[in-house]
Amino acid sequence: DSGVTQTPKHLITATGQRVTLRCSPRSGDLSVYWYQQSLDQGLQFLIQYYNGEERAKGNILERFSAQQFPDLHSELNLSSLELGDSALYFCASSAEDGLFTGELFFGEGSRLTVL
Amino acid sequence: DQQVKQNSPSLSVQEGRISILNCDYTNSMFDYFLWYKKYPAEGPTFLISISSIKDKNEDGRFTVFLNKSAKHLSLHIVPSQPGDSAVYFCAASDPHGGSQGNLIFGKGTKLSVKP
Numbered sequence: 001d002s003g004v005t006q007t008p009k010h011l012i013t014a015t016g017q018r019v020t021l022r023c024s025p026r027s028g029d030l031s032v033y034w035y036q037q038s039l040d041q042g043l044q045f046l047i048q049y050y051n052g053e054e055r056a057k058g059n060i061l062e063r064f065s066a067q068q069f070p071d072l073h074s075e076l077n078l079s080s081l082e083l084g085d086s087a088l089y090f091c092a093s094s095a096e097d098g099l100f101t102g103e104l105f106f107g108e109g110s111r112l113t114v115l
Numbered sequence: 116d117q118q119v120k121q122n123s124p125s126l127s128v129q130e131g132r133i134s135i136l137n138c139d140y141t142n143s144m145f146d147y148f149l150w151y152k153k154y155p156a157e158g159p160t161f162l163i164s165i166s167s168i169k170d171k172n173e174d175g176r177f178t179v180f181l182n183k184s185a186k187h188l189s190l191h192i193v194p195s196q197p198g199d200s201a202v203y204f205c206a207a208s209d210p211h212g213g214s215q216g217n218l219i220f221g222k223g224t225k226l227s228v229k230p
Contacts, residue, residue, distance in 0.1 A: 002160065042221050042223060043159070043204065043218075043220040044220075045218065058217060090158055103161040103164070106158030108156065109158055
């Protein structure tokens with residue numbers, strides 16, 4: 001158990017819809033990262049938040065947005081969903097940005113299926 | 116354009132023998148390299164890392180070798196055990212990517228260790 005909690009574990013929805021994925025980082029971790037893993041692809045970095053502020057952006061679509069709340073949990077919002085958005089979405093957390101140890105703690109992922 | 120490549124989608128090894136997983140990268144600015152292991156229905160877990168200023172890092176049965184001139188790293192597992200059967204992801208950190216936690220992952224190699 002990494003200590004990172006993601007909900008929901010599975011989600012099935014239709015094209016054009018909007019969903020919200022939620023992540024609770026490990027206790028004390030200030031940084032939250034979102035990654036997308038599509039079929040046969042490696043994990044693609046989407047976005048990072050550090051203590052409530054956006055720190056880095058990767059290949060995140062404009063239809064996607066995220067935020068980190070004062071209690072440090074984070075939400076990833078996916079809107080106007082397309083078939084190609086079907087993927088496993090991982091949240092990860094780390095203790096402190098800047099003191100890089102290389103270790104991110106990943107949740108079990110949220111599997112999104114768009115029909 | 117893949118900056119981190121794992122050219123072998125799968126590898127099968129006999130228990131007790133050595134497993135060698137390979138990874139190539141293109142960006143000479145990467146300063147940190149990591150290996151993550153992933154079991155089905157779980158998130159990736161950190162295994163071992165190496166700084167770009169080193170050429171070897173060892174942790175128990177796991178050793179990572181870095182050849183900067185060839186832009187190549189490898190993970191050696193000796194001896195291999197059935198519990199090592201998992202997907203192994205190679206990842207690299209780009210300090211110019213805004214955050215060192217913005218890891219760039221390969222597509223993974225599925226290791227099967229047969230008893």
